Amino acid sequence: MVSKIRLEDRECPLSTALGYVGEWWTLLLLHDCFDGYRRFDQFQDNLKISTSILTSRLKTLVANGVLEKRPYQTNPVRHEYVLTDLGRSLRPVVVALAAWGNSRLDPADRSMILVNAETGEEAEPVLVDRATGRRVDGDDYVFxxxxxxxxxxxxxxxDSAG
Structure with a gap:
């Protein structure tokens, strides 16, 4: 089922998407989640983010259904943050942004690259139309x-490109 949540009173789907992930720290938190981080102290140690900003971002991600907050310890109560289906669906966005960033760097200056887990070969992600397999970043695809x-x-x- 597709959610009908609108985070802002705007019609543009890009505006809605940015309502979920438009803040700098949000994308970095998601990246950490995709790398397996789940706990507040892990995020804080890795990102060097202030406690108040981290608390705010995690609260927003939970409220928007991107992360789920689960207790992992009872005394004292401690929580971990787990990606939901909605959160996991953002992985291609993070991968595409990282690839775009890397494409602006000399290959020797890249600190992180996307590779095929089996072969170790570097991947070059592109966005394609599921029906045709064609890239959608050219002039032959329009909104x-x-x-x-x-x-x-x-x-x-x-109403249509025709």
Whole structure:
């Protein structure tokens, strides 16, 4: 089931996505989660983030359904933060951003690269259309108004590319 949550009163899906992950620390927290970090002290040690900012970001990610807060210790109570399905679905976004960042660097200056876990070969991620397998970053793919588009969005984006 697709969530109908709108974090901001904006129609643009990019604006909605940024409501989930648009803050600097949020993407870095997600990256840590994909690397297996789950606990407050792990995030804080790795990111060197202030306690108040980390608490705020984790609270927001839990409230938005990206992370789930689970107790792992009872005395004193301690929690870990586990990616939900929604959170795991953000991995391609983080991978694409990291790849984009690396593409701006000389290969010798890259501190982290994406590799095939079996072969160790460096991967070059691209975004493709599931139906055709074609890259969607060229001029032959454009945004169009969707079924819920307002008149302003319909003015900005045609109903179809045809």
């Amino acid at each position: 169009a108004a969707g079924p819920a588009a307002s008149p302003a969005f319909r003015d900005r984006y045609p």
